[in-house]
Amino acid sequence: MTKLIECPRDAMQGMHEFIPTEIKAEYINLLLKVGFDTIDFGSFVSEKSIPQLKDTAEVLEMLEISPESTKLLAIVANKRGIEEAVKHPQISYLGFPFSVSETFQQRNTNSGIEQSLNTVEELLNLCSKSNKEAVIYLSMGFGNPYGDAWSNEIVEHWAGELAKRGAKILSLSDTTGVSSPEKINYLFPHLVSCFPEIEFGVHLHSNPASWFEKIEASWNSGCRRYDSALRGFGGCPMATDDLTGNIATESLISFLESKGEDPALDMEKWNEAMNYSGRIFR
Template sequence: MSQNNFKLIECPRDAMQGLHNFIPTELKVEYLNLLLQVGFDTLDFGSFVSPKAIPQMADTAEVLAQLDLSNTNTKLLAIVANLRGVEDAIKHEAVDYLGFPFSISETFQQRNTNSSITQSLNTVEEMLSLCAKNNKKAVIYLSMGFGNPYGDEWNYGIVEQWADVLVGKGAEILSLADTVGVSTPEKIENILPELISKFKNTEIGIHLHSIPADRFEKIEAAYRSGVTRIDSALKGFGGCPMAADDLTGNIATEDVISYLNSKEEILNLNMDKWKEAIAFSVKIFG
């Protein structure tokens, strides 16, 4: 029996952000408060980004004010896309982590954050500095980490090179993100062990998108690669609204839990609260 101390990152923000109809703030709060009681390491709960870009997340500050953090050890992560977002997020004491999507595809970086890779690197530097001063931690997503649909150059060396640059700037947590579902078990097992062994003092995670049929083999590849930080979303809802594909959603949390249980990993989750959250999710996702 392994005791790898898995960090499960539940991502309702990623699940909700692309939904067309605005979810009332009180419904979001009720759903997040249930998820906070399950026992995940971190809840990726909202984002401080332009309401024009992601209208669904316009109420993140209001949602945050109503979260019940009195009875949970789960940490809160908010996504930011520029310095203004960083400055908004760090004002909130309850936010533990700021997540930044650093794309290694120039085309996607422009689409997603309206800035170049070079400009985004400057943002990351400022963000790391502000996080250090404000007792927050940064999570840098290596977005399009498994390839991209735009024909921008991609290979394992490019992934490693950018990881090297970001760690050199002071990044302590990197999450390799498959924004459009192009990861394969082979790619996962080629890249992840390399990064984990090269950057021993950096927490390396994975944020995969997948079609339902491929989920289990991707989870297994990540596990075999030695990853202990996994992003997922209840029922695999969501995906990236900037990279439209209806079939490709998040990895489903229940699949991750089921796989890790089969490996006798100790997850310390409150499964009653998890079942309540699954039942409640119908009110949000239909």
């Protein structure tokens, strides 16, 4: 079954004007009623790094969730964030950005790749103890703008290191929009064949002209786990100044329907969320 992960956290995190907590919560509550598998709703990271999401814990307490509803995912970047996030029983998934680019790992988490492997081990251990699951993002998975070495073999190597430590969900992430159908067509099915015990997904960034070819390539490669954001907002403020946005959820829904897939979403609630989004994204 295809899993859709809606990412308001990624859409909001780089916005300069602070979004009131009540508005964030109301928007996410609308998204929770649509029927997505998961909502990537917030992060437990340094307020200095991502001031927009400093109220994640407050937003969480205002969300209307139930055991049968869409699951919640929060991003963490270090041990302190992990320890804070696991305190909240409402959260099902903790996401960690593990970059195959040393430069970006330092920029994003203030730690190198090897040190981040230790953080992943702590994350997996605490998730196991707290009845949560870890989602590890292979960020800069298709290349980087820093001149750091990149190859399919490098991505495979780090995926293997994460697998050895017990990672069960890896999301191949196109942090700066440099993926291509050719890269996706090789790398995604290759990783799946190398690590059949792992659930792989994609978190792709794109401009409006190239989203279709990237989603089509990932679909043809067997991907059935997709991150996206309503209206394609967002990007990583820790990556570059010239950002490409997320894949637009409405485009992804249209693509899936063209393939005969029923996303099983409440489109009335989706339209409500679309309309409400104008209060956030202006």
